[in-house]
Amino acid sequence: xxxxxxxxxxxxxxxxxxxxxxxxxxxxxxxxxxxxxxxxxxxxxxxxxxxxxxxxxxxxxxxxxxxxxxxxxxxxxxxxxxxxxxxxxxxxxxxxxxxxxxxxxxxxxxxxxxxxxxxxxxxxxxxxxxxxxxxxxxxxxxxxxxxxxxxxxxxxxxxxxxxxxxxxxxxxxxxxxxxxxxxxxxxxxxxxxxxxxxxxxxxxxxxxxxxxxxxxxxxxxxxxxxxxxxx
Amino acid sequence: xxxxxxxxxxxxxxxxxxxxxxxxxxxxxxxxxxxxxxxxxxxxxxxxxxxxxxxxxxxxxxxxxxxxxxxxxxxxxxxxxxxxxxxxxxxxxxxxxxxxxxxxxxxxxxxxxxxxxxxxxxxxxxxxxxxxxxxxxxxxxxxxxxxxxxxxxxxxxxxxxxxxxxxxxxxxxxxxxxxxxxxxxxxxxxxxxxxxxxxxxxxxxxxxxxxxxxxxxxxxxxxxxxxxxxx
DNA sequence: ATGAGGAGGATCGTATACAATCCCGAAGTC
DNA sequence: GACTTCGGGATTGTATACGATCCTCCTCAT
Numbered sequence: 001x002x003x004x005x006x007x008x009x010x011x012x013x014x015x016x017x018x019x020x021x022x023x024x025x026x027x028x029x030x031x032x033x034x035x036x037x038x039x040x041x042x043x044x045x046x047x048x049x050x051x052x053x054x055x056x057x058x059x060x061x062x063x064x065x066x067x068x069x070x071x072x073x074x075x076x077x078x079x080x081x082x083x084x085x086x087x088x089x090x091x092x093x094x095x096x097x098x099x100x101x102x103x104x105x106x107x108x109x110x111x112x113x114x115x116x117x118x119x120x121x122x123x124x125x126x127x128x129x130x131x132x133x134x135x136x137x138x139x140x141x142x143x144x145x146x147x148x149x150x151x152x153x154x155x156x157x158x159x160x161x162x163x164x165x166x167x168x169x170x171x172x173x174x175x176x177x178x179x180x181x182x183x184x185x186x187x188x189x190x191x192x193x194x195x196x197x198x199x200x201x202x203x204x205x206x207x208x209x210x211x212x213x214x215x216x217x218x219x220x221x222x223x224x225x226x227x228x229x230x231x
Numbered sequence: 232x233x234x235x236x237x238x239x240x241x242x243x244x245x246x247x248x249x250x251x252x253x254x255x256x257x258x259x260x261x262x263x264x265x266x267x268x269x270x271x272x273x274x275x276x277x278x279x280x281x282x283x284x285x286x287x288x289x290x291x292x293x294x295x296x297x298x299x300x301x302x303x304x305x306x307x308x309x310x311x312x313x314x315x316x317x318x319x320x321x322x323x324x325x326x327x328x329x330x331x332x333x334x335x336x337x338x339x340x341x342x343x344x345x346x347x348x349x350x351x352x353x354x355x356x357x358x359x360x361x362x363x364x365x366x367x368x369x370x371x372x373x374x375x376x377x378x379x380x381x382x383x384x385x386x387x388x389x390x391x392x393x394x395x396x397x398x399x400x401x402x403x404x405x406x407x408x409x410x411x412x413x414x415x416x417x418x419x420x421x422x423x424x425x426x427x428x429x430x431x432x433x434x435x436x437x438x439x440x441x442x443x444x445x446x447x448x449x450x451x452x453x454x455x456x457x458x459x460x461x462x
Numbered sequence: 463a464t465g466a467g468g469a470g471g472a473t474c475g476t477a478t479a480c481a482a483t484c485c486c487g488a489a490g491t492c
Numbered sequence: 493g494a495c496t497t498c499g500g501g502a503t504t505g506t507a508t509a510c511g512a513t514c515c516t517c518c519t520c521a522t
Contacts, residue, residue, distance in 0.1 A: 061292035151316040
């Protein structure tokens with residue numbers, strides 16, 4: 001078995017195509033509405049269109065791209081309404097995951113989370129919304145990723161992937177929210193360190209996320225009542 | 232355009248294959264572990280293997296089938312652990328959806344839900360686990376389906392689809408839980424009718440589902456402590 | 463009897479080929 | 493000038509073909 005073989009070893013071409021496209025979307029090189037032409041992608045990846053089609057179908061099932069018969073695939077657009085709904089879903093699931101993860105967090109996890117939050121605090125002066133959003137994401141990820149229920153993690157991660165196009169711009173819309181955010185993060189860390197009951201932790205995360213969402217909505221639709229979406 | 236065309240009109244073949252397979256899985260004609268042979272399915276549906284492959288890939292992305300390179304696809308197995316995790320995820324999301332749906336429920340919705348629950352109550356004598364589980368599903372579906380957040384609904388429905396193989400057998404394992412279940416349903420209806428706050432409704436649904444899950448777990452692993460999964 | 467090895471068949475993975483469909487612009491008509 | 497009609501090109505949808513891989517079972521040596 002000395003022959004490493006030219007390429008067929010390892011992953012299938014459809015998998016390569018799948019990850020390649022997904023990464024481009026995540027990195028926002030393919031922005032919403034971007035047209036995914038099978039032939040072009042196939043050429044770029046040096047394969048036929050068949051594996052690319054499969055990859056696109058998988059991405060469609062995940063909601064990252066939308067497909068229209070006889071027309072083709074494009075990177076999914078996320079409008080205001082979808083964004084709101086997805087954020088609400090994330091809030092529900094991530095809060096639960098964080099609550100379940102709390103007692104599995106190590107001292108080092110908490111240290112890292114606090115370090116991230118301190119970087120965020122320090123960056124409030126020269127405020128860079130993209131960087132801040134990324135750190136925010138990292139902070140929360142540390143806190144929920146120890147959740148023993150992989151299914152919840154998958155749901156949260158999948159949902160964030162769908163929102164990748166907008167993810168970085170939340171705090172660009174409502175920079176004022178950043179200040180509150182880091183404070184709430186610190187409170188959350190204290191809560192976890194004190195071994196607060198899961199219900200309290202879940203509540204805290206929910207309020208935190210809901211607060212950010214409310215700030216965003218207030219910016220998008222000024223004057224409208226918050227509505228009964230509060231849970 | 233008077234020509235109805237032989238078949239090419241309407242949906243694509245991959246869509247046909249997708250729905251065909253999905254329906255079989257839902258109806259449990261394809262049980263977990265069932266081998267999905269592309270060529271065979273393609274023959275049965277009178278098409279080539281290419282659309283079938285795409286369909287399978289989509290189903291894989293939804294978690295309904297598992298795929299192994301160069302080996303093929305089979306209907307996903309759900310072991311105990313996965314079942315527990317999925318049920319917990321459902322509990323979290325469905326409870327939130329039910330709470331959000333509560334104030335949108337019409338008098339007719341409540342009437343229908345109560346009717347279903349009364350059929351369930353009446354069926355407690357000649358207990359048929361499958362029928363009972365189906366009614367249980369219907370009852371809860373009525374209560375959460377008015378949720379204004381379609382994303383939450385999609386998550387719940389997708390999760391239930393994944394559990395289709397086991398769904399019908401829950402109450403077969405723990406028939407004793409059926410009695411409690413219908414009582415809790417009635418309490419839940421009262422809560423909604425009284426316009427209870429969303430938090431209370433969410434809590435009630437959570438406890439209800441958690442109770443059923445706990446009963447199941449107690450049956451599967453007698454004597455083990457419930458664990459900190461309570462939320 | 464038992465385990466290593468290999469031949470054969472079944473099935474998957476991908477390329478290529480071609481028909482079906484759609485999109486867009488140009489020509490024609492009122 | 494605005495609306496309809498009709499190509500032509502681009503792109504998708506599916507079929508067919510064939511090499512690659514895996515699984516089964518059979519053979520054979522120990």
